[in-house]
Amino acid sequence: MTSTKKPIPVAVTLRGNVGEYAGEYARNKITTALGVAHGPVLTAHVVLDWRHNPAAEDHAIAEASANVDGLTVRAKTAAPTMPEAVDDLEYRLRRQLAQLQDRNRTRHRRTGIPAEHGWHRGDLPPRHRVPYFPRPEGTREVVRHKSFASAPMNPDEAAYEMDLLDHDFFLYRDAASGAPSLVHHLPEGGHDAQRAEPGGATASVTQAPPPPSLTQGQARARLEAGGEPFVFYLDADTGAGCVLYHRYDGHYGLIELAD
Numbered sequence: 308m309t310s311t312k313k314p315i316p317v318a319v320t321l322r323g324n325v326g327e328y329a330g331e332y333a334r335n336k337i338t339t340a341l342g343v344a345h346g347p348v349l350t351a352h353v354v355l356d357w358r359h360n361p362a363a364e365d366h367a368i369a370e371a372s373a374n375v376d377g378l379t380v381r382a383k384t385a386a387p388t389m390p391e392a393v394d395d396l397e398y399r400l401r402r403q404l405a406q407l408q409d410r411n412r413t414r415h416r417r418t419g420i421p422a423e424h425g426w427h428r429g430d431l432p433p434r435h436r437v438p439y440f441p442r443p444e445g446t447r448e449v450v451r452h453k454s455f456a457s458a459p460m461n462p463d464e465a466a467y468e469m470d471l472l473d474h475d476f477f478l479y480r481d482a483a484s485g486a487p488s489l490v491h492h493l494p495e496g497g498h499d500a501q502r503a504e505p506g507g508a509t510a511s512v513t514q515a516p517p518p519p520s521l522t523q524g525q526a527r528a529r530l531e532a533g534g535e536p537f538v539f540y541l542d543a544d545t546g547a548g549c550v551l552y553h554r555y556d557g558h559y560g561l562i563e564l565a566d
Contacts, residue, residue, distance in 0.1 A: 315341045315348045323357035329389045330355060336397040337371050344404050346376030355389060358555070367392040371400050380407055381472045399473065406471055442557025444531055451560040462500040465490040476537055478550050478564050487548020487564045489518070489539040501539055503548065526551045527559065
């Protein structure tokens with residue numbers, strides 16, 4: 308019988324000193340990984356970037372994003388060589404897709420039941436953080452400003468969304484209070500939540516102090532002085548939840564939670 312399954316379209320973008328062979332290698336690897344998706348893959352995009360950062364050993368950056376039946380799944384890796392980065396990317400994307408299936412089964416409830424292919428949350432190794440370029444402080448600019456509206460969530464759901472998108476943090480609106488909130492990974496493992504109006508603790512997310520009220524300039528000064536990858540704060544004028552963070556090119560990114 309002839310298969311009627313449509314081929315998965317995988318677009319590949321090469322940046323820096325990355326050859327066409329690496330692009331085809333990534334296309335084949337990610338196409339194979341997407342074959343386990345439990346739903347139609349509408350779009351898929353891979354970005355391979357070679358960034359010579361004198362402060363880091365991992366110069367090869369590989370990113371993948373896919374729209375699976377209307378939901379976005381992302382993965383990002385860094386390694387000394389591009390083949391290593393692509394291999395790690397395939398592994399992470401497979402686990403992200405299995406996590407998506409698990410989420411669909413449990414309807415955002417964390418049951419501890421392993422998903423298909425034997426996956427559960429503890430199986431996914433921590434991603435090597437992509438080091439940002441050591442740009443001098445006086446030359447750093449806020450070059451990206453995103454504002455988005457988040458559906459109300461509880462901390463567990465926000466942590467699940469963060470893991471599905473392979474992000475280091477996730478800005479959201481708390482379902483109980485409606486207040487701007489943020490969940491992020493802890494260095495020792497697990498998740499931490501900051502909420503403008505603290506709520507009750509959950510089984511899998513600890514509670515951090517509420518975010519401060521700052522101007523963008525104050526947040527920038529705190530980011531530069533503290534050595535942290537991001538600063539979560541409430542805009543001193545509008546009260547909007549904001550995250551100022553280090554971009555990998557050494558500049559800053561700004562995300563604002565819209566009403």
